[in-house]
Amino acid sequence: MFIGHYGFALIVKVWEPKIPLTFLGFASQLLDWIWAILVTLQIEKVKYEIGYTKTNNLHCYSMPYSHSLLAAIIWSITLAIWHRLFSGGRNKEAALVGLVVFSHWIEDFICHKEARK
Template sequence: MFAGHFGLAAGVRAKSPEVPLWALMVATQLLDVAFVPLLLTGVETMDDTQHGDGYGELIIHADYSHSLLGALVLSVLAGLAARWLWGKRASYILAGVAFSHWILDLVVHRSDMPLLPGNWGDLPLLGLGAWKYEGLAIGLELLLLVVGFTMYFRSALKKAGGTRKKAAILSSAVLGMMLGLALLTDVASLF
Protein backbone atom coordinates (compact mmCIF):
# COMPACT_ATOMS: atom_id res chain seq x y z
CA MET A 1 0.00 0.00 0.00
CA PHE A 2 3.05 2.24 -0.23
CA ALA A 3 1.83 4.01 -3.38
CA GLY A 4 -1.80 4.22 -2.30
CA HIS A 5 -0.82 6.43 0.62
CA PHE A 6 0.64 8.93 -1.84
CA GLY A 7 -2.58 8.92 -3.87
CA LEU A 8 -4.52 9.87 -0.77
CA ALA A 9 -2.09 12.74 -0.08
CA ALA A 10 -2.54 14.07 -3.64
CA GLY A 11 -6.31 14.04 -3.21
CA VAL A 12 -6.12 15.85 0.12
CA ARG A 13 -3.91 18.50 -1.45
CA ALA A 14 -6.70 19.31 -3.89
CA LYS A 15 -8.95 20.28 -0.97
CA SER A 16 -6.24 21.75 1.28
CA PRO A 17 -3.98 24.02 -0.76
CA GLU A 18 -2.60 25.69 2.38
CA VAL A 19 -0.66 22.52 3.21
CA PRO A 20 2.37 21.88 0.99
CA LEU A 21 2.23 18.71 -1.10
CA TRP A 22 5.60 17.57 0.27
CA ALA A 23 4.26 17.78 3.83
CA LEU A 24 1.21 15.70 2.91
CA MET A 25 3.44 13.12 1.21
CA VAL A 26 5.70 12.86 4.26
CA ALA A 27 2.72 12.76 6.64
CA THR A 28 1.09 9.92 4.75
CA GLN A 29 4.30 7.90 5.08
CA LEU A 30 5.15 9.00 8.64
CA LEU A 31 4.52 5.57 10.16
CA ASP A 32 6.90 4.01 7.62
CA VAL A 33 9.44 6.78 8.23
CA ALA A 34 9.34 5.84 11.93
CA PHE A 35 9.49 2.14 11.00
CA VAL A 36 12.84 2.41 9.13
CA PRO A 37 15.13 3.23 12.08
CA LEU A 38 13.26 0.71 14.23
CA LEU A 39 13.78 -1.90 11.52
CA LEU A 40 17.47 -1.04 11.14
CA THR A 41 18.01 -1.38 14.89
CA GLY A 42 16.09 -4.68 15.08
CA VAL A 43 13.30 -3.30 17.26
CA GLU A 44 10.82 -4.00 14.45
CA THR A 45 11.22 -6.73 11.83
CA MET A 46 9.89 -8.15 8.58
CA ASP A 47 9.36 -11.88 8.06
CA ASP A 48 9.48 -13.35 4.56
CA THR A 49 9.55 -17.00 5.66
CA GLN A 50 5.77 -17.56 5.78
CA HIS A 51 4.50 -16.07 2.54
CA GLY A 52 7.58 -14.82 0.62
CA ASP A 53 8.83 -11.34 -0.07
CA GLY A 54 6.69 -10.23 -3.03
CA TYR A 55 3.94 -7.64 -3.10
CA GLY A 56 2.01 -7.85 0.17
CA GLU A 57 3.63 -11.12 1.23
CA LEU A 58 5.88 -9.91 4.03
CA ILE A 59 4.70 -10.22 7.59
CA ILE A 60 5.62 -6.90 9.15
CA HIS A 61 6.29 -6.80 12.86
CA ALA A 62 5.95 -3.03 13.28
CA ASP A 63 4.82 -3.38 16.86
CA TYR A 64 5.58 0.22 17.77
CA SER A 65 5.30 2.41 14.67
CA HIS A 66 2.18 0.68 13.35
CA SER A 67 0.38 0.01 16.62
CA LEU A 68 -2.86 1.95 16.99
CA LEU A 69 -1.45 3.95 19.91
CA GLY A 70 1.87 4.52 18.10
CA ALA A 71 0.00 5.77 15.02
CA LEU A 72 -2.06 8.13 17.17
CA VAL A 73 1.05 9.54 18.87
CA LEU A 74 2.86 10.06 15.53
CA SER A 75 -0.26 11.70 14.09
CA VAL A 76 -0.55 14.10 17.01
CA LEU A 77 3.14 15.01 16.63
CA ALA A 78 2.60 15.66 12.90
CA GLY A 79 -0.40 17.81 13.77
CA LEU A 80 1.57 19.82 16.32
CA ALA A 81 4.36 20.47 13.82
CA ALA A 82 1.81 21.53 11.20
CA ARG A 83 0.08 23.88 13.64
CA TRP A 84 3.37 25.61 14.33
CA LEU A 85 4.20 25.87 10.62
CA TRP A 86 0.85 26.45 8.87
CA GLY A 87 -1.89 26.95 11.45
CA LYS A 88 -4.78 25.19 13.12
CA ARG A 89 -6.58 23.82 10.03
CA ALA A 90 -3.34 22.42 8.62
CA SER A 91 -2.67 20.69 11.93
CA TYR A 92 -5.93 18.73 11.71
CA ILE A 93 -5.32 17.91 8.08
CA LEU A 94 -1.77 16.66 8.58
CA ALA A 95 -2.70 14.68 11.68
CA GLY A 96 -5.54 13.06 9.74
CA VAL A 97 -3.34 12.28 6.76
CA ALA A 98 -0.70 10.75 9.03
CA PHE A 99 -3.33 8.59 10.73
CA SER A 100 -4.81 7.57 7.38
CA HIS A 101 -1.71 5.41 6.95
CA TRP A 102 -2.85 3.18 9.82
CA ILE A 103 -6.41 2.96 8.44
CA LEU A 104 -5.23 1.98 4.96
CA ASP A 105 -2.73 -0.50 6.38
CA LEU A 106 -5.53 -2.02 8.46
CA VAL A 107 -7.30 -2.87 5.20
CA VAL A 108 -4.33 -4.54 3.49
CA HIS A 109 -2.20 -6.01 6.28
CA ARG A 110 -2.65 -9.53 7.50
CA SER A 111 -3.33 -9.73 11.24
CA ASP A 112 -0.01 -8.16 12.26
CA MET A 113 -0.99 -4.72 13.60
CA PRO A 114 -1.15 -4.40 17.41
CA LEU A 115 -3.36 -2.02 19.34
CA LEU A 116 -0.65 -1.08 21.84
CA PRO A 117 3.09 -0.62 21.28
CA GLY A 118 5.03 -3.86 21.63
CA ASN A 119 1.65 -5.60 21.71
CA TRP A 120 1.38 -4.90 25.43
CA GLY A 121 -1.30 -7.03 26.98
CA ASP A 122 -1.04 -9.56 24.16
CA LEU A 123 -4.25 -8.24 22.60
CA PRO A 124 -5.47 -9.57 19.24
CA LEU A 125 -3.53 -8.32 16.23
CA LEU A 126 -5.51 -6.47 13.57
CA GLY A 127 -5.56 -6.54 9.79
CA LEU A 128 -8.24 -7.31 7.22
CA GLY A 129 -5.77 -9.05 4.90
CA ALA A 130 -6.47 -7.61 1.45
CA TRP A 131 -2.85 -8.45 0.60
CA LYS A 132 -3.89 -12.11 0.58
CA TYR A 133 -5.71 -11.26 -2.66
CA GLU A 134 -3.11 -9.53 -4.81
CA GLY A 135 -5.59 -8.34 -7.45
CA LEU A 136 -7.84 -6.79 -4.82
CA ALA A 137 -4.93 -5.04 -3.08
CA ILE A 138 -3.51 -3.69 -6.34
CA GLY A 139 -6.99 -2.56 -7.39
CA LEU A 140 -7.51 -0.68 -4.13
CA GLU A 141 -4.12 0.95 -4.45
CA LEU A 142 -4.74 1.89 -8.08
CA LEU A 143 -8.13 3.34 -7.13
CA LEU A 144 -6.50 5.55 -4.47
CA LEU A 145 -3.92 6.73 -7.00
CA VAL A 146 -6.41 7.47 -9.77
CA VAL A 147 -8.89 9.27 -7.52
CA GLY A 148 -6.16 11.22 -5.72
CA PHE A 149 -4.43 12.20 -8.97
CA THR A 150 -7.72 13.19 -10.62
CA MET A 151 -8.64 15.41 -7.69
CA TYR A 152 -5.17 16.99 -7.73
CA PHE A 153 -5.22 17.54 -11.50
CA ARG A 154 -8.70 19.11 -11.53
CA SER A 155 -7.78 21.38 -8.65
CA ALA A 156 -4.51 22.45 -10.30
CA LEU A 157 -6.29 23.30 -13.58
CA LYS A 158 -9.05 25.18 -11.77
CA LYS A 159 -6.58 27.32 -9.83
CA ALA A 160 -4.33 27.97 -12.81
CA GLY A 161 -5.14 30.93 -14.96
CA GLY A 162 -4.08 31.71 -18.51
CA THR A 163 -0.37 31.08 -18.95
CA ARG A 164 -0.19 29.09 -15.72
CA LYS A 165 -2.33 26.30 -17.20
CA LYS A 166 0.70 24.78 -18.93
CA ALA A 167 2.60 24.77 -15.64
CA ALA A 168 -0.35 23.10 -13.91
CA ILE A 169 -0.49 20.42 -16.59
CA LEU A 170 3.27 19.87 -16.43
CA SER A 171 3.36 19.64 -12.63
CA SER A 172 0.37 17.28 -12.69
CA ALA A 173 2.07 15.14 -15.32
CA VAL A 174 5.19 14.90 -13.16
CA LEU A 175 3.10 13.96 -10.13
CA GLY A 176 1.20 11.40 -12.20
CA MET A 177 4.44 9.80 -13.36
CA MET A 178 5.76 9.71 -9.80
CA LEU A 179 2.55 8.09 -8.55
CA GLY A 180 2.68 5.55 -11.37
CA LEU A 181 6.33 4.79 -10.62
CA ALA A 182 5.49 4.38 -6.93
CA LEU A 183 2.81 1.85 -7.83
CA LEU A 184 5.11 -0.07 -10.17
CA THR A 185 7.90 -0.27 -7.60
CA ASP A 186 5.37 -1.26 -4.93
CA VAL A 187 3.77 -4.04 -6.97
CA ALA A 188 7.15 -5.26 -8.23
CA SER A 189 8.43 -5.20 -4.62
CA LEU A 190 11.46 -3.12 -5.55
CA PHE A 191 11.43 -1.21 -2.25
Protein backbone atom coordinates (compact mmCIF):
# COMPACT_ATOMS: atom_id res chain seq x y z
CA MET A 1 0.00 0.00 0.00
CA PHE A 2 2.96 2.30 0.54
CA ILE A 3 3.37 3.26 -3.12
CA GLY A 4 -0.39 3.56 -3.57
CA HIS A 5 -0.54 6.61 -1.33
CA TYR A 6 1.55 8.53 -3.85
CA GLY A 7 -1.00 7.94 -6.63
CA PHE A 8 -3.37 10.73 -5.65
CA ALA A 9 -0.41 13.07 -5.08
CA LEU A 10 0.66 12.47 -8.68
CA ILE A 11 -2.86 13.17 -9.93
CA VAL A 12 -2.96 16.43 -7.95
CA LYS A 13 0.41 17.41 -9.44
CA VAL A 14 -1.16 17.16 -12.90
CA TRP A 15 -4.17 19.23 -11.78
CA GLU A 16 -2.09 21.87 -10.00
CA PRO A 17 1.53 21.95 -11.27
CA LYS A 18 2.49 24.83 -8.94
CA ILE A 19 2.49 22.59 -5.87
CA PRO A 20 5.93 20.96 -5.47
CA LEU A 21 5.83 17.20 -5.98
CA THR A 22 8.04 16.69 -2.94
CA PHE A 23 5.47 18.49 -0.79
CA LEU A 24 2.64 16.42 -2.25
CA GLY A 25 4.64 13.27 -1.55
CA PHE A 26 5.15 14.40 2.04
CA ALA A 27 1.42 15.17 2.34
CA SER A 28 0.51 11.71 1.05
CA GLN A 29 2.64 10.09 3.77
CA LEU A 30 1.97 12.57 6.60
CA LEU A 31 -0.26 10.19 8.57
CA ASP A 32 2.41 7.48 8.44
CA TRP A 33 5.15 9.92 9.53
CA ILE A 34 3.02 10.95 12.49
CA TRP A 35 2.27 7.29 13.23
CA ALA A 36 5.98 6.36 13.19
CA ILE A 37 6.85 9.18 15.57
CA LEU A 38 3.99 8.34 17.94
CA VAL A 39 4.80 4.61 17.92
CA THR A 40 8.43 5.44 18.69
CA LEU A 41 7.25 7.58 21.60
CA GLN A 42 4.90 4.72 22.63
CA ILE A 43 1.86 6.96 22.35
CA GLU A 44 0.28 4.78 19.65
CA LYS A 45 0.50 1.01 19.90
CA VAL A 46 1.63 -1.69 17.50
CA LYS A 47 2.69 -5.29 18.01
CA TYR A 48 4.21 -7.89 15.74
CA GLU A 49 1.91 -10.86 15.14
CA ILE A 50 2.90 -13.48 12.60
CA GLY A 51 -0.05 -14.04 10.28
CA TYR A 52 -2.07 -11.08 11.56
CA THR A 53 -3.29 -10.54 7.99
CA LYS A 54 -2.28 -12.18 4.73
CA THR A 55 0.02 -9.30 3.83
CA ASN A 56 1.00 -7.69 7.12
CA ASN A 57 2.34 -8.89 10.46
CA LEU A 58 1.91 -5.55 12.21
CA HIS A 59 -1.14 -5.33 14.44
CA CYS A 60 -1.70 -1.60 14.87
CA TYR A 61 -4.26 -1.74 17.65
CA SER A 62 -4.20 1.87 18.82
CA MET A 63 -3.76 4.74 16.35
CA PRO A 64 -6.14 7.46 17.56
CA TYR A 65 -3.82 10.40 16.85
CA SER A 66 -2.60 9.48 13.38
CA HIS A 67 -5.06 7.22 11.57
CA SER A 68 -8.51 7.74 13.07
CA LEU A 69 -11.07 9.51 10.90
CA LEU A 70 -11.08 12.57 13.16
CA ALA A 71 -7.27 12.71 13.28
CA ALA A 72 -7.04 12.43 9.49
CA ILE A 73 -9.46 15.33 9.10
CA ILE A 74 -7.53 17.44 11.62
CA TRP A 75 -4.13 16.69 10.02
CA SER A 76 -5.59 17.39 6.55
CA ILE A 77 -6.90 20.78 7.62
CA THR A 78 -3.68 21.57 9.51
CA LEU A 79 -1.42 20.92 6.52
CA ALA A 80 -3.80 22.76 4.17
CA ILE A 81 -3.70 25.83 6.43
CA TRP A 82 0.07 25.56 6.77
CA HIS A 83 0.44 25.41 2.98
CA ARG A 84 -1.88 28.39 2.52
CA LEU A 85 -0.10 30.53 5.12
CA PHE A 86 3.54 29.74 4.42
CA SER A 87 3.76 28.95 0.72
CA GLY A 88 1.69 31.79 -0.62
CA GLY A 89 -0.55 29.23 -2.26
CA ARG A 90 -4.13 29.85 -3.18
CA ASN A 91 -7.16 28.34 -1.47
CA LYS A 92 -7.52 25.78 -4.26
CA GLU A 93 -3.94 24.58 -3.75
CA ALA A 94 -4.44 24.38 0.01
CA ALA A 95 -7.63 22.37 -0.45
CA LEU A 96 -5.84 19.95 -2.77
CA VAL A 97 -3.02 19.51 -0.24
CA GLY A 98 -5.63 18.70 2.40
CA LEU A 99 -7.26 16.19 0.06
CA VAL A 100 -3.92 14.48 -0.54
CA VAL A 101 -3.48 14.04 3.21
CA PHE A 102 -7.04 12.76 3.62
CA SER A 103 -6.72 10.39 0.64
CA HIS A 104 -4.30 8.37 2.79
CA TRP A 105 -7.09 7.59 5.26
CA ILE A 106 -9.52 6.68 2.46
CA GLU A 107 -6.99 4.36 0.82
CA ASP A 108 -6.16 2.71 4.16
CA PHE A 109 -9.86 2.22 4.87
CA ILE A 110 -10.36 0.49 1.52
CA CYS A 111 -7.19 -1.61 1.50
CA HIS A 112 -6.90 -2.68 5.13
CA LYS A 113 -10.27 -4.41 5.45
CA GLU A 114 -8.75 -7.48 7.12
CA ALA A 115 -7.25 -5.37 9.89
CA ARG A 116 -10.66 -3.88 10.76
CA LYS A 117 -12.15 -7.28 11.68
